[in-house]
Amino acid sequence: MPMPCTAEVAPTDDEVRALNALPGADFEVDTEPLGCDFGAHGSAAQHAVCPQMQYEPGGLALWWLFWDDEGRRELRIAPGCEKVVVSEVCLLVEDHPGACDQSIGFTREELAAELPRPGAAPG
Ligand SMILES: [Zn+2]
Ligand SMILES: [Zn+2]
Numbered sequence: 336m337p338m339p340c341t342a343e344v345a346p347t348d349d350e351v352r353a354l355n356a357l358p359g360a361d362f363e364v365d366t367e368p369l370g371c372d373f374g375a376h377g378s379a380a381q382h383a384v385c386p387q388m389q390y391e392p393g394g395l396a397l398w399w400l401f402w403d404d405e406g407r408r409e410l411r412i413a414p415g416c417e418k419v420v421v422s423e424v425c426l427l428v429e430d431h432p433g434a435c436d437q438s439i440g441f442t443r444e445e446l447a448a449e450l451p452r453p454g455a456a457p458g
Contacts, residue, residue: 340371340433342382344402350386350410354398359390369400374433378404383428399428 345368346354354364364386371382387398389412397415402408416425418435425435 338375340373340375340382342371342402342404343368344371344382344384344400344408345369346386346400350400353410354387357387357389357398361388361390362386372427372436373431374436376432380432381407383431385426385428397428 345366346364348366351364351366354360354362369384369386372384373380373382381401381403383399383401385397385399389396389398396412398410399413400408400410401413414429416427416429416431416435418425420435420437423437425437427436
């Protein structure tokens, strides 16, 4: 089994306020530390965790907190990887390091109900 990345980040008060103030916000975010969603990866790739999902008229937006070991951090919406691995959709952010993962934070069923189905079978 691949080792998970053990890096953690605690959302700042400002980030918590911003994430909880989003219209359609799905979670009550707090300043509890969150673990990186990726498998073990090199320092070239930033860590990332999805602390908030936002329901919008067009669908579901995933907010990601990216950070690195030098203290840089960025909170923004980013598209998902959505690569299909053995019929399950990867829930990590686009261009993530390491292997795909279908089992982060929220449940697969919750996401599947909201995300457009990539590569829906033609006809
Ligand atoms: Zn990481
Ligand atoms: Zn993936």
